[in-house]
Amino acid sequence: MIMIKRLHKSxxxxxxxxxxxxxxxxxxxxxxxxxxxxxxxxxxxxxMFFYYIYPDLWETFFGELGMEPVVSRPSTRKTVEKASQIxxxxxxxxxxxxxxxxxxxxxxVDMVFVPRVLSTIKNHLSCPKFGxxxxxxxxxxxxxxxxxxxxxxxxxxxxxxxxLLLGKKLNIQKSKTLSAIKSAFxxxxxxxxxxxxxxxxxxxxxxxLVGHPYVIHDNFIAGPILSKLESMGVExxxxxxxxxxxxxSYILWSTANKIYHKLNTLSSEDxxxxxxxxxxxxxxxxxxxxxxxxxxKDKNVPYMYLMVDEHLAQSGxxxxxxxxxxxxxxxx
Amino acid sequence: MTYMAIPNIGNYTIxxxxxxxxxxxxxWASTATTPEALKLGIAAAPETVCLPLKAHLGHFIEADRxxxxxxxxxxxxxxxxxxxxxxxxxxxxxxxxxxIKIFGLGFDGFKPPIVRHFDPGxxxxxxxxxxxxxxxxxxxxxxxxxxRTRAIExxxxxxxxxxxxxxxxxxxxxxxxxTRAIRKKVAGCFAEIPVDKEKKPLKVGLVGEISxxxxxxxxxxxxxxLGSQGIELxxxxxxxxxxxxxxxxxxxxxxxxxxxxxxxDRYLQCTVGGHALDSVAHSIHCADEGYDGMIHLCPxxxxxxxxxxxILKRVSKDKDIPILxxxxxxxxxxxxxxxxxxxxxxxxxxxxxxQPARPSRGEGN
Numbered sequence: 001m002i003m004i005k006r007l008h009k010s011x012x013x014x015x016x017x018x019x020x021x022x023x024x025x026x027x028x029x030x031x032x033x034x035x036x037x038x039x040x041x042x043x044x045x046x047x048m049f050f051y052y053i054y055p056d057l058w059e060t061f062f063g064e065l066g067m068e069p070v071v072s073r074p075s076t077r078k079t080v081e082k083a084s085q086i087x088x089x090x091x092x093x094x095x096x097x098x099x100x101x102x103x104x105x106x107x108x109v110d111m112v113f114v115p116r117v118l119s120t121i122k123n124h125l126s127c128p129k130f131g132x133x134x135x136x137x138x139x140x141x142x143x144x145x146x147x148x149x150x151x152x153x154x155x156x157x158x159x160x161x162x163x164l165l166l167g168k169k170l171n172i173q174k175s176k177t178l179s180a181i182k183s184a185f186x187x188x189x190x191x192x193x194x195x196x197x198x199x200x201x202x203x204x205x206x207x208x209l210v211g212h213p214y215v216i217h218d219n220f221i222a223g224p225i226l227s228k229l230e231s232m233g234v235e236x237x238x239x240x241x242x243x244x245x246x247x248x249s250y251i252l253w254s255t256a257n258k259i260y261h262k263l264n265t266l267s268s269e270d271x272x273x274x275x276x277x278x279x280x281x282x283x284x285x286x287x288x289x290x291x292x293x294x295x296x297k298d299k300n301v302p303y304m305y306l307m308v309d310e311h312l313a314q315s316g317x318x319x320x321x322x323x324x325x326x327x328x329x330x331x332x
Numbered sequence: 333m334t335y336m337a338i339p340n341i342g343n344y345t346i347x348x349x350x351x352x353x354x355x356x357x358x359x360w361a362s363t364a365t366t367p368e369a370l371k372l373g374i375a376a377a378p379e380t381v382c383l384p385l386k387a388h389l390g391h392f393i394e395a396d397r398x399x400x401x402x403x404x405x406x407x408x409x410x411x412x413x414x415x416x417x418x419x420x421x422x423x424x425x426x427x428x429x430x431x432i433k434i435f436g437l438g439f440d441g442f443k444p445p446i447v448r449h450f451d452p453g454x455x456x457x458x459x460x461x462x463x464x465x466x467x468x469x470x471x472x473x474x475x476x477x478x479x480r481t482r483a484i485e486x487x488x489x490x491x492x493x494x495x496x497x498x499x500x501x502x503x504x505x506x507x508x509x510x511t512r513a514i515r516k517k518v519a520g521c522f523a524e525i526p527v528d529k530e531k532k533p534l535k536v537g538l539v540g541e542i543s544x545x546x547x548x549x550x551x552x553x554x555x556x557x558l559g560s561q562g563i564e565l566x567x568x569x570x571x572x573x574x575x576x577x578x579x580x581x582x583x584x585x586x587x588x589x590x591x592x593x594x595x596x597d598r599y600l601q602c603t604v605g606g607h608a609l610d611s612v613a614h615s616i617h618c619a620d621e622g623y624d625g626m627i628h629l630c631p632x633x634x635x636x637x638x639x640x641x642x643i644l645k646r647v648s649k650d651k652d653i654p655i656l657x658x659x660x661x662x663x664x665x666x667x668x669x670x671x672x673x674x675x676x677x678x679x680x681x682x683x684x685x686x687q688p689a690r691p692s693r694g695e696g697n
Contacts, residue, residue: 090638090659116602128411128605129639135600136639139646151602250419252411283635286380287416290423 040068043148044105044112047072048098049130050152052214053120053241053255054159056191057184058113061163064180065172070109072101074219079104080310086141093221093279093309094214095129102141111146112137118153121246124254127284160185192242201235206270210239210262210292211277212255212284221308222277224317232325237271256288263295273302273328275321280309302328335360337395337403337432339388342546343475344571346503347467352404354460355450360400363499364548369394374662376424382413383631383661384543387550389421396425396432404446407436411605412635463508465575470515472572474498477522479566482559483533486526492556494521533564534680537618539611540629541637544660545569551629551660552669558627561677566623568614569607599643606636612643619651624680626653627673632661654680 043062045051051058051071059069073079075097083100091099105112114134117126134149150166152159160181167177207229209216216222216238229236239262246254247261263274274296278285289305296303304324306317334357338348342363349359365387373390392403405421408414422434435446447457474495482491498514498521505511536558544551545567558565577588589603592613600612615626628644630637641657648655656676658669 088638088641090633090641092633095639118602125411128608128635131411131602131604131636132600132608132639132643135602136642139599140642143646250416252415281380281633283382283413283633286378286382286633287413287420290378290420 041066041111042068042070042109044102044109044145045069045071046098046101046105046112046114047074048094048101048218049133049214050115050117052217053117054188055213055217056187060187061166061180061184062113064183065167065170065176070105072104075101076220080220084310090281092129092281092283094212094218094282096310097218097220098133099141102137106142106145109145111148112142113148114142116149116151118151119155119254120152121254121257122154124154124246124257125252126254129283189242192240196238196240197235201233206235206237206272208237208239208262208266208271208274209277210259210274212282213241215277215279215282215308220312221279224312224314225275225277225306225321228314228318228321232322234325236275251288253284253288256284259292260288260295263292263299266296266299266301268299268301271301273304273324275324276303276305278305278307280307302331333358334402335395335400337361337392337400339405340365340391340547341543341571342548343471343499344468344546346499347464347471347571349503350460350467351464352460354452354457354464355447356452356456357402357450360395360398365391365550366394367549370549370662376428380633381420382634383550384541385413385417385420386662387543387547388417389424392421392425392432392434393428393430396430400432403432403434405434405436414606463511466508466511466515467502467505468572468575470502470511470518471499472570473515473518474502475567475570477518479555479559480564481522481525481527482556483562483564484527484529484531486528488560490525491522491559494525531562533562534624534677534684535564535566535622536680537614537623537626538565538567538629539614539626540607540658541631541634542569542607544629544631550631552664552666554627554629554658554669554673557670557673558677561674563677563680566618568610599647600640604636604640606634608636608640611637612640612647615644615647615653615655616651619647619653623653624684625676626655627676628655628657630659632659634659654683 045058045062059071062069079097079100082103083096086103087096087099102112102114114137116134117130119125134147138147148169150162150169152162157165163181163184164174164177167174167180209222209225209229211222226236239259241255241258243258246257247264249257249260249264251257251260266274276289276292278289293303293305302324304320306320336352336355336357337360338345338352340362341348345359345361345363349361352359369390370387371390372393373386373388376393377386377389388405392405395403405418406414407418418434418436425432425434435444435449437444437446478491478495485491498518502511502514505514538545538554546569548555555565555567573588580586580588589609592609593601593603595616596609596613599616600609603609611628615628618626626648628637628641638659644655644657647653654676656672658672
């Protein structure tokens, strides 16, 4: 790093006038990324939202491009404490955690990566809170640090093209970007397969845990519940978001649509119960929970929903999960 | 007589009630959600949904109790929760066992189902619609005049009294000729109110979520409180302007949002949803025009408006304009709101005293 900075002073700024994507990028940053892509350019990735929506994709992609991805540590109680100090008070819990994760990587890295996730499936939309994320980061927490952002909008272009554009924006050779995309997709596929099952056994009660990907895979939000379920020895399946074919429904939020589809096609033979995990102040869930409950009720499958906020306590979760599972055992 | 319940959007409900007459039926509405309706809505809705849904739901429950058969709910094509309002309200009302039937504006073939159901003749259908457009224009004019006069009136309450009188007249007006006559006399009536012309009132812009900008019950009558503090307001939701924008999009392919996103480009590069982009763009605009402050209203946990708050804070710092963020939930009480607004007004007044030579670029030209 030190070497790069010194070089930058002496060599000056390299500007590739042919590349129209460079118009919006500051010269200093362009130089850093441009012809020294093999160097240790550190890119910070907050472990929230898009990190869980596209698991393992970003580290692999940036790693293959010759950068050093710095992912923030899994969220803990400390992250939440930090979040409550720095974040906007009325954000939902994941958004607060996002701010804390962002604050963790800012200062340690040369730039942070915050994409604008507008749509993850074609003809569908993301939560409106994802739209201004990079702008909010620039305005507040990541101020002074370069924020690398790109629109992920499946309605306009598929993800692979978005990644290609990102490589172009970073001024990296096309062939290198293509191979990085290939290995990133492979990594994402295997990560998606890995994440779905807990306590794989046969003959035990099987539960389905539903919720947004960044809720059910987050250490702070879902950790206590998953560890409790694990210690009780019940087989739990986490809902998978890997399948890209959307179901036809009135719901346009992509994750809500997938949860709806999963619960709609659920049968009482496959699962003994459904646990819905939601977070405080989540706008999507507040509209959808009643629909989900009705769907599951119609299938005669027991349903419980747990709302997690900043004051999550292990004992409270323990009591509720134990009571739910015990009542199911008595049900026979 | 068949009645149809329509959602409340402040004084504009008067105009929309005329639009319902185009279907050959009468409207059941009020210019503000009643506290009783809000209570009913809060009891029936899930706890975590946003307050406008509870207000609308309560309004429809109240309508059903009054024996109204039909209701109308707006459709939204945006990204926020408003899109699912009608679906959710329908379900909740069904669960409650109420028989009120809810229509949207969705098209089913050539005619929307709502028109097909009532099947009015072409003249019955079109005439009230023109009348509605005229009434919306008059209400726009009334609102703008009221913001200006209320801040400088000598006797408190004069403007509000006159405004209420004219609104009643307007709601009773059945012919376009009469509405035109009202439009003509608006300026004269407001000019008759004794005002302090020397006074230079503080100028504050109101931005945020639309039902909070318009509904007096939800926003705890914020326009009146601020006006009686001697603050000249500008509320950035005028239905006339919105409709004008929609016609422009349809016929001229000119969207005001394009201009707004150009204004806000430095701070926000996407439209977010709801009126979040408008909030940011108008705040920047007002700062440039020399406003003394901004007030940002939204229901607690509003998805688009809350997500742009960090950006508004940055605008506030960069442009040196105070922005008061108010969020409302069902426990918000009138006194709490008026205390905060009074404190804000005091801060603005002190601020102005300290920097008397603050250039106000908007006033000169």
